[in-house]
Amino acid sequence: xxxxxxxxxxxxxxxxxxxxxxxxxxxxxxxxxxxxxxxxxxxxxxxxxxxxxxxxxxxxxxxxxxxxxxxxxxxxxxxxxxxxxxxxxxxxxxxxxxxxxxxxxxxx
Amino acid sequence: xxxxxxxxxxxxxxxxxxxxxxxxxxxxxxxxxxxxxxxxxxxxxxxxxxxxxxxxxxxxxxxxxxxxxxxxxxxxxxxxxxxxxxxxxxxxxxxxxxxxxxxxxxxxxxxxxxxxxxxxx
Numbered sequence: 001x002x003x004x005x006x007x008x009x010x011x012x013x014x015x016x017x018x019x020x021x022x023x024x025x026x027x028x029x030x031x032x033x034x035x036x037x038x039x040x041x042x043x044x045x046x047x048x049x050x051x052x053x054x055x056x057x058x059x060x061x062x063x064x065x066x067x068x069x070x071x072x073x074x075x076x077x078x079x080x081x082x083x084x085x086x087x088x089x090x091x092x093x094x095x096x097x098x099x100x101x102x103x104x105x106x107x108x
Numbered sequence: 109x110x111x112x113x114x115x116x117x118x119x120x121x122x123x124x125x126x127x128x129x130x131x132x133x134x135x136x137x138x139x140x141x142x143x144x145x146x147x148x149x150x151x152x153x154x155x156x157x158x159x160x161x162x163x164x165x166x167x168x169x170x171x172x173x174x175x176x177x178x179x180x181x182x183x184x185x186x187x188x189x190x191x192x193x194x195x196x197x198x199x200x201x202x203x204x205x206x207x208x209x210x211x212x213x214x215x216x217x218x219x220x221x222x223x224x225x226x227x228x229x
Contacts, residue, residue, distance in 0.1 A: 035153070050212065052210075084152075088155075097158060099145075100152075
């Protein structure tokens with residue numbers, strides 16, 4: 001089982017705001033990174049560090065963290081944001097890497 | 109342009125071995141840690157193994173420890189995963205990913221397209 005816990009599925013109306021969360025003890029010590037994966041494609045980094053977006057990622061994507069919970073927020077969700085989203089960080093020992101189970105985002 | 113191209117996947121019987129390769133280009137390979145991440149059909153991402161730039165630090169997921177060996181050849185800009193004693197549950201798409209440290213965080217900034225490993229008799 002993953003040391004990072006995500007809700008399996010979340011839905012959002014087109015143009016509305018959605019928050020995808022990731023919980024784990026290691027997140028008290030380490031930042032999470034977030035990845036978007038569309039069917040048949042490799043994952044794409046969307047958020048890293050405190051709240052950083054790689055070049056080319058729209059500014060409607062943002063990240064935050066509090067206690068043992070990291071969050072990915074999409075402000076004004078678009079149809080093309082429909083995808084699976086994964087959080088990633090170190091495990092509780094700090095030595096290994098772990099992914100959350102993933103959240104399937106549906107844009108209605 | 110950063111490129112990561114995996115190869116070596118295929119159909120293999122349980123208990124047999126397979127060696128995956130990842131050819132890197134477009135960046136200074138020996139400046140970065142490299143990792144393998146897999147995804148079973150219809151399932152989520154699972155970290156498999158990682159190796160530091162100089163091979164001095166290596167880690168494995170519990171699910172593959174003792175069976176898989178990660179290595180790299182910086183002269184050839186290549187990452188490898190030797191997979192022994194393969195099981196049906198090792199069936200997955202195996203991604204090679206570059207690990208970067210920046211802004212106080214580790215993250216995977218580039219991924220290959222994956223190579224499919226199917227373990228079946």
